[in-house]
Amino acid sequence: MQLEHGKIVITTNGPEVLCIPPQDTSNLSPCDHEEADTRMILHLSHAFHEGFQNILIRTVDTDVVVLTIAAVSKLGIQESWVAFGTGKNFRYIPVHEIAASLGPNKCQALPMFHAYTGCDTVSAFYSKGKKSAWETWKVYEDVTMAFITLSLGPSQILDNELAVLERFTILLYDHTSTMIDVDQARQVMFTKKGSAMDAIPPTRAALLQHTKRAVYQGGHCWGKALEVCMEMPSPDKWGWTDPPNWRPMWTSLPEANKSSRELIRCGCTKGCRGRCNCRKAALKCTSLCQPCGGQLCEV
Numbered sequence: 481m482q483l484e485h486g487k488i489v490i491t492t493n494g495p496e497v498l499c500i501p502p503q504d505t506s507n508l509s510p511c512d513h514e515e516a517d518t519r520m521i522l523h524l525s526h527a528f529h530e531g532f533q534n535i536l537i538r539t540v541d542t543d544v545v546v547l548t549i550a551a552v553s554k555l556g557i558q559e560s561w562v563a564f565g566t567g568k569n570f571r572y573i574p575v576h577e578i579a580a581s582l583g584p585n586k587c588q589a590l591p592m593f594h595a596y597t598g599c600d601t602v603s604a605f606y607s608k609g610k611k612s613a614w615e616t617w618k619v620y621e622d623v624t625m626a627f628i629t630l631s632l633g634p635s636q637i638l639d640n641e642l643a644v645l646e647r648f649t650i651l652l653y654d655h656t657s658t659m660i661d662v663d664q665a666r667q668v669m670f671t672k673k674g675s676a677m678d679a680i681p682p683t684r685a686a687l688l689q690h691t692k693r694a695v696y697q698g699g700h701c702w703g704k705a706l707e708v709c710m711e712m713p714s715p716d717k718w719g720w721t722d723p724p725n726w727r728p729m730w731t732s733l734p735e736a737n738k739s740s741r742e743l744i745r746c747g748c749t750k751g752c753r754g755r756c757n758c759r760k761a762a763l764k765c766t767s768l769c770q771p772c773g774g775q776l777c778e779v
Contacts, residue, residue, distance in 0.1 A: 512708075520539070521551050522707075524552075535559070537562050552576055561575060585624055591631060592627040592703075595698030597613040601696075616651050622644055623648040629641055637691055653669065654673075665680075666680045671767045689732070696719065
């Protein structure tokens with residue numbers, strides 16, 4: 481290639497890079513990144529360390545925008561833009577202004593937030609989009625430090641981090657709830673508030689597997705975007721199963737239709753007697769029974 485004076489072209493070639501004019505690219509290759517998203521961020525870092533302070537990235541992927549915001553904040557890049565979208569939806573996003581507005585902590589936590597609330601490899605919470613999740617984050621700032629810790633790619637998820645994510649998830653479904661246990665919150669939403677099954681949060685067992693997949697993507701993958709070699713752990717410990725095809729492990733609990741063969745409830749108002757559906761089936765009343773709630777039964 482014949483280039484104008486001062487121009488440099490660097491392109492990927494598998495794990496290696498090609499550069500014209502030739503220069504030291506040891507901090508770019510050999511690279512084991514599987515996604516172009518993170519490799520773009522690695523090249524962003526390289527450009528910054530080569531002295532460039534005004535950088536433009538072209539993409540149609542939201543993941544790249546999120547990763548760029550986190551990287552610009554961490555590296556301290558003076559000015560960075562993302563040329564995003566196509567056609568009528570094309571626009572220039574001033575990443576440096578967004579990073580300055582959010583602050584360093586929220587920028588660092590942003591990729592993990594994005595993974596936890598749904599991305600290409602992690603399922604989203606049913607009917608809960610990014611806007612709802614963002615509003616929940618604004619009222620529950622405690623989750624920021626949990627996102628930051630998990631974005632570092634820990635070897636395991638600690639109970640206190642999972643507890644914070646439980647509370648965040650409960651608030652995502654019910655902003656007025658004061659509960660901290662997601663299983664208890666599910667019970668209340670279903671039995672007391674009449675919420676449909678698809679309008680309550682997942683069980684703690686399912687949420688743990690969801691969190692593992694989010695940490696694998698947001699911590700072990702995206703969290704190492706500035707490193708040439710990621711050295712990823714095996715997915716089988718992070719919410720995935722059935723290698724080499726790999727599919728999500730949704731939960732460690734048995735299927736409801738296999739573990740609960742009968743789902744019977746009564747509507748007794750003056751104590752459970754002979755006509756009680758639960759008594760007829762030789763079952764004890766549960767919190768599903770309304771208004772009985774298992775409290776008015778005559779044992």
